[in-house]
Amino acid sequence: MENNHQGARKYSSEFIADVMASITPLESLQVETRFVLAGRIAGIMDSQRLSNKELAARMGKNPSEISRWLSGTHNFTIDTLSEIAIALEVPVMEFFIPSQPKVIQDVQLTVSSENISSNSSSFYPVYHI
Amino acid sequence: MNYEIIEMQQLSGRKAGIYSVMIANDNLSLFEHFVKDHIGEHAMEIRSITQYLSYIGNRYGMQNRFFNVKRGRKADSVCALFDHPEQKLRLYCYRVGTVALIIGGGTTRPGKKGAAGLPEKLLASISRDISSKIRTGDIYWSEKEARLSGNLIFTVDGKQSSGGPEIQQ
Numbered sequence: 272m273e274n275n276h277q278g279a280r281k282y283s284s285e286f287i288a289d290v291m292a293s294i295t296p297l298e299s300l301q302v303e304t305r306f307v308l309a310g311r312i313a314g315i316m317d318s319q320r321l322s323n324k325e326l327a328a329r330m331g332k333n334p335s336e337i338s339r340w341l342s343g344t345h346n347f348t349i350d351t352l353s354e355i356a357i358a359l360e361v362p363v364m365e366f367f368i369p370s371q372p373k374v375i376q377d378v379q380l381t382v383s384s385e386n387i388s389s390n391s392s393s394f395y396p397v398y399h400i
Numbered sequence: 401m402n403y404e405i406i407e408m409q410q411l412s413g414r415k416a417g418i419y420s421v422m423i424a425n426d427n428l429s430l431f432e433h434f435v436k437d438h439i440g441e442h443a444m445e446i447r448s449i450t451q452y453l454s455y456i457g458n459r460y461g462m463q464n465r466f467f468n469v470k471r472g473r474k475a476d477s478v479c480a481l482f483d484h485p486e487q488k489l490r491l492y493c494y495r496v497g498t499v500a501l502i503i504g505g506g507t508t509r510p511g512k513k514g515a516a517g518l519p520e521k522l523l524a525s526i527s528r529d530i531s532s533k534i535r536t537g538d539i540y541w542s543e544k545e546a547r548l549s550g551n552l553i554f555t556v557d558g559k560q561s562s563g564g565p566e567i568q569q
Contacts, residue, residue, distance in 0.1 A: 278542070278548065278550070278552065279407040279417075279548055279552045280407065280552075281406075281409050282406040282420075282429065283409045283410060284408065284432055286435060286436065287432065287435065290439065290446060291410060291450055291454070293443075293447060294447045294451055298444070298447060302448055302451045302452065313463075313465055338484075339485075339486070342466055342482055343452065343455075343466060343482075344452070344482045345484075345486070
């Protein structure tokens with residue numbers, strides 16, 4: 272092993288390439304759906320500032336079960352999603368809708384012309400002599 | 401033990417760098433050995449894990465919810481990825497900050513095959529070496545390249561080993 276470079280050597284694995292190529296469209300969609308659902312549930316929990324423990328308490332579950340759901344590996348049933356929706360007080364459909372970008376700051380500017388006398392002038396021409 | 405940290409190109413992405421470990425004189429990384437050892441019996445789960453890792457690297461980043469952080473001693477920070485009762489495999493990994501994930505080997509989950517603790521101990525030893533180099537500044541996170549930088553080759557001669565008992569592959 273040469274010790275003459277900075278940073279990790281980039282390594283392309285034929286082994287991993289073969290595994291990735293063998294993933295069927297169905298498997299790929301199943302994994303993606305699990306990730307998306309887990310991400311949406313985690314996002315709603317974050318927006319409500321709800322911990323795993325608190326959601327578990329609401330649902331009468333063990334917190335480890337909530338962790339498993341949020342890991343992105345769980346195969347949710349419609350019944351489980353309905354249970355979670357009730358606990359989070361959101362419609363089930365909310366889990367399938369992409370989250371909206373957060374508005375960090377909403378600034379409203381208002382310009383009013385009230386109480387300005389008719390002979391007042393805000394701008395005067397400037398003459399350079 | 402001489403080894404280097406390598407970047408897994410097929411898994412790394414803009415959200416996180418995914419790395420594994422190549423032991424000297426070996427032609428497969430620890431993660432590839434894990435895949436090779438389990439692809440026969442647990443093909444579907446291996447394919448899922450590979451896709452999960454690619455998602456972490458490219459789309460989701462290293463969120464806490466993906467990891468079972470109770471694994472390993474607190475000092476070595478080794479944790480398990482997607483370690484749940486409904487899974488048959490357990491993959492050990494080491495998180496460097498929030499953007500670099502080093503994946504080692506793994507085992508079948510206890511109760512399935514009587515998993516040995518070797519991959520976890522090996523990665524724990526490696527995590528100590530990496531932590532030591534991070535402390536001395538030999539390894540750091542490069543914001544510009546969004547990658548783990550520095551000297552990622554570890555040699556016993558270079559006194560970069562943890563000094564613990566040599567772990568045989």
